[in-house]
Amino acid sequence: xxxxxxxxxxxxxxxxxxxxxxxxxxxxxxxxxxxxxxxxxxxxxxxxxxxxxxxxxxxxxxxxxxxxxxxxxxxxxxxxxxxxxxxxxxxxxxxxxxxxxxxxxxxxxxxxxxxxxxxxxxxxxxxxxxxxxxxxxxxxxxxxxxxxxxxxxxxxxxxxxxxxxxxxxxxxxxxxxxxxxxxxxxxxxxxxxxxxxxxxxxxxxxxxxxxxxxxxxxxxxxxxxxxxxxxxxxxxxxxxxxxxxxxxxxxxxxxxxxxxxxxxxxxxxxxxxxxxxxxxxxxxxxxxxxxxxxxxxxxxxxxxxxxxxxxxxxxxxxxxxxxxxxxxxxxxxxxxxxxxxxxxxxxxxxxxxxxxxxxxxxxxxx
Amino acid sequence: xxxxxxxxxxxxxxxxxxxxxxxxxxxxxxxxxxxxxxxxxxxxxxxxxxxxxxxxxxxxxxxxxxxxxxxxxxxxxxxxxxxxxxxxxxxxxxxxxxxxxxxxxxxxxxxxxxxxxxxxxxxxxxxxxxxxxxxxxxxxxxxxxxxxxxxxxxxxxxxxxxxxxxxxxxxxxxxxxxxxxxxxxxxxxxxxxxxxxxxxxxxxxxxxxxxxxxxxxxxxxxxxxxxxxxxxxxxxxxxxxxxxxxxxxxxxxxxxxxxxxxxxxxxxxxxxxxxxxxxxxxxxxxxxxxxxxxxxxxxxxxxxxxxxxxxxxxxxxxxxxxxxxxxxxxxxxxxxxxxxxxxxxxxxxxxxxxxxxxxxxxxxxx
Numbered sequence: 001x002x003x004x005x006x007x008x009x010x011x012x013x014x015x016x017x018x019x020x021x022x023x024x025x026x027x028x029x030x031x032x033x034x035x036x037x038x039x040x041x042x043x044x045x046x047x048x049x050x051x052x053x054x055x056x057x058x059x060x061x062x063x064x065x066x067x068x069x070x071x072x073x074x075x076x077x078x079x080x081x082x083x084x085x086x087x088x089x090x091x092x093x094x095x096x097x098x099x100x101x102x103x104x105x106x107x108x109x110x111x112x113x114x115x116x117x118x119x120x121x122x123x124x125x126x127x128x129x130x131x132x133x134x135x136x137x138x139x140x141x142x143x144x145x146x147x148x149x150x151x152x153x154x155x156x157x158x159x160x161x162x163x164x165x166x167x168x169x170x171x172x173x174x175x176x177x178x179x180x181x182x183x184x185x186x187x188x189x190x191x192x193x194x195x196x197x198x199x200x201x202x203x204x205x206x207x208x209x210x211x212x213x214x215x216x217x218x219x220x221x222x223x224x225x226x227x228x229x230x231x232x233x234x235x236x237x238x239x240x241x242x243x244x245x246x247x248x249x250x251x252x253x254x255x256x257x258x259x260x261x262x263x264x265x266x267x268x269x270x271x272x273x274x275x276x277x278x279x280x281x282x283x284x285x286x287x288x289x290x291x292x293x294x295x296x297x298x299x300x301x302x303x304x305x306x307x308x309x310x311x312x313x314x315x316x317x318x319x320x321x322x323x324x325x326x327x328x329x330x331x332x333x334x335x336x337x338x339x340x341x342x343x344x345x346x347x348x349x350x351x352x353x354x355x356x357x358x359x360x361x362x363x364x365x366x
Numbered sequence: 367x368x369x370x371x372x373x374x375x376x377x378x379x380x381x382x383x384x385x386x387x388x389x390x391x392x393x394x395x396x397x398x399x400x401x402x403x404x405x406x407x408x409x410x411x412x413x414x415x416x417x418x419x420x421x422x423x424x425x426x427x428x429x430x431x432x433x434x435x436x437x438x439x440x441x442x443x444x445x446x447x448x449x450x451x452x453x454x455x456x457x458x459x460x461x462x463x464x465x466x467x468x469x470x471x472x473x474x475x476x477x478x479x480x481x482x483x484x485x486x487x488x489x490x491x492x493x494x495x496x497x498x499x500x501x502x503x504x505x506x507x508x509x510x511x512x513x514x515x516x517x518x519x520x521x522x523x524x525x526x527x528x529x530x531x532x533x534x535x536x537x538x539x540x541x542x543x544x545x546x547x548x549x550x551x552x553x554x555x556x557x558x559x560x561x562x563x564x565x566x567x568x569x570x571x572x573x574x575x576x577x578x579x580x581x582x583x584x585x586x587x588x589x590x591x592x593x594x595x596x597x598x599x600x601x602x603x604x605x606x607x608x609x610x611x612x613x614x615x616x617x618x619x620x621x622x623x624x625x626x627x628x629x630x631x632x633x634x635x636x637x638x639x640x641x642x643x644x645x646x647x648x649x650x651x652x653x654x655x656x657x658x659x660x661x662x663x664x665x666x667x668x669x670x671x672x673x674x675x676x677x678x679x680x681x682x683x684x685x686x687x688x689x690x691x692x693x694x695x696x697x698x699x700x701x702x703x704x705x706x707x708x709x710x711x712x713x714x715x716x717x718x719x720x721x722x723x724x725x726x727x728x729x730x731x732x
Contacts, residue, residue, distance in 0.1 A: 302499065
């Protein structure tokens with residue numbers, strides 16, 4: 001029921017692009033200033049906040065800020081780089097992502113993320129090392145819930161306090177808040193679908209639409225364009241691009257969740273089956289395969305399948321035609337996305353940046 | 367480790383004051399508008415959001431919005447009521463409180479709140495009723511974490527989108543964000559102190575300062591004053607009042623946590639001892655009592671004490687002089703608070719409202 005794709009799971013730092021470095025610097029500054037407030041309350045709490053800061057600064061591809069900055073560029077006539085205030089506003093998306101990941105790892109009971117202990121496991125370990133009172137696991141979860149809340153609080157503070165002029169901020173607040181509600185609603189639907197055992201294609205499609213597409217691409221490019229004061233036509237084109245790329249991104253994630261190389265994804269092989277994820281890939285295979293094979297697939301969900309069972313599941317996913325059909329859908333989505341930004345409403349340098357990001361998001365191996 | 371006092375536990379609706387009704391109406395409007403976005407994602411998710419909306423609309427004394435509105439009144443020369451935008455901005459404090467309570471009930475593993483199942487228990491029950499897949503308790507906690515996040519998101523959206531003019535909002539954002547970081551830092555310190563078994567007075571004092579005083583009174587009155595454009599002198603007076611009343615509020619809470627009438631508080635008798643809370647009342651008793659009695663008090667913490675043990679603990683708390691000394695401290699804090707707002711920097715009608723609220727917060731029985 002991950003709130004997020006594998007995009008943050010691979011321990012790979014944001015590539016050393018100028019945008020990536022500037023996002024990193026903005027996050028470092030904001031976190032340092034926030035930690036001063038926390039340190040004023042208590043040094044022990046500041047150490048906890050340090051875990052959060054390390055988590056934010058140590059990993060992730062910075063996908064959402066980069067999409068937002070590409071959205072900003074798409075609305076600009078020249079190739080100049082975004083002012084610091086815009087970079088800070090876009091970087092704030094990483095703090096929402098930090099909350100999503102920290103809380104999601106509790107929901108999924110995950111032990112590792114980016115090759116390190118998850119935040120609730122790290123705080124649990126501190127409890128054990130100090131032989132403190134009470135249940136260590138519960139302590140870890142409690143502090144991680146609060147640290148996720150802190151990340152969410154600091155995200156809003158960073159966005160609203162980024163320094164962009166009030167008019168630009170006023171335009172961007174609509175998509176900012178819409179995105180926050182959409183991603184949470186998408187996550188709740190995901191948890192609900194997993195529990196209620198939905199097998200239709202409509203449910204994962206809706207989860208992908210809000211939990212992934214709106215959150216990862218559509219609203220970030222929308223926010224970037226709104227900050228730049230883009231005309232309606234540009235905003236429309238970018239959102240259409242975002243919905244399509246975001247859905248393709250999730251479909252790629254579905255494939256990696258079953259066929260990904262554990263060495264590259266940083267997750268165990270076949271992790272989505274083990275976690276019982278109701279992906280669109282799975283729903284399609286159940287629909288296309290014969291009754292026996294479909295039942296077998298569903299029976300594997302949420303279990304610890306042995307290598308033979310995992311092999312059979314993969315064979316069914318391929319043999320049913322589900323894999324080929326999802327790959328074809330990814331291609332069609334990318335084509336639609338690129339068509340959406342093909343008009344003059346999108347600047348040529350913005351289009352290039354968007355195309356590169358779309359490629360990275362949907363051709364990735366992790 | 368409650369994030370909050372008993373102030374929300376008693377099932378009592380906000381008194382039918384004009385302010386209380388207007389806060390309620392603002393919350394109802396905002397929640398209805400937010401739920402439209404959620405309903406657009408999925409009707410099942412909207413039912414979950416309905417649990418949150420009911421939770422927000424059904425209970426609580428609306429202490430924080432009322433302190434904020436009194437802070438606004440304190441800065442105004444006449445007795446006119448606050449405009450709708452100011453009421454909406456102040457009402458947003460209740461959504462932060464909703465997140466705090468929902469997440470806190472997970473942290474404390476509480477089953478009931480305001481005489482009803484807590485949100486994680488209510489969602490867990492839906493899982494059981496439908497005989498869904500997976501662990502019902504884990505499902506309940508997962509959805510409640512996300513619903514708390516939703517409340518926190520909607521709080522910011524309500525505050526920033528309240529409609530107050532940009533200049534007033536700009537002034538109020540400082541205390542708004544500071545409060546959000548302070549309450550989370552205070553909660554983390556509380557969880558940390560409980561685990562590490564701190565017995566000094568300094569730790570609960572610091573927890574009270576941030577988790578309760580800043581969050582419940584100081585920052586709300588500060589926010590109200592900032593919205594009104596109060597001069598520095600007024601802000602200073604209000605914050606001094608807020609710190610003192612907020613601390614007195616927590617000390618009253620400590621007393622109710624051991625001596626409160628379960629019929630009135632809605633919590634089991636002696637609940638703080640059972641939960642192992644490291645209150646200032648307890649720390650003082652341990653300091654004042656003889657070694658045997660002090661050890662006995664600490665041994666009761668976090669256990670299910672029988673009536674005799676509870677009686678002995680109460681006898682020690684009284685006999686050691688801790689109760690009398692905490693009562694004296696409450697009186698001294700109230701006196702200091704009233705002195706702080708005695709100057710001309712605070713309007714007479716604002717002073718009256720603040721005094722009434724201080725009284726309600728510190729003389730309460732629940």
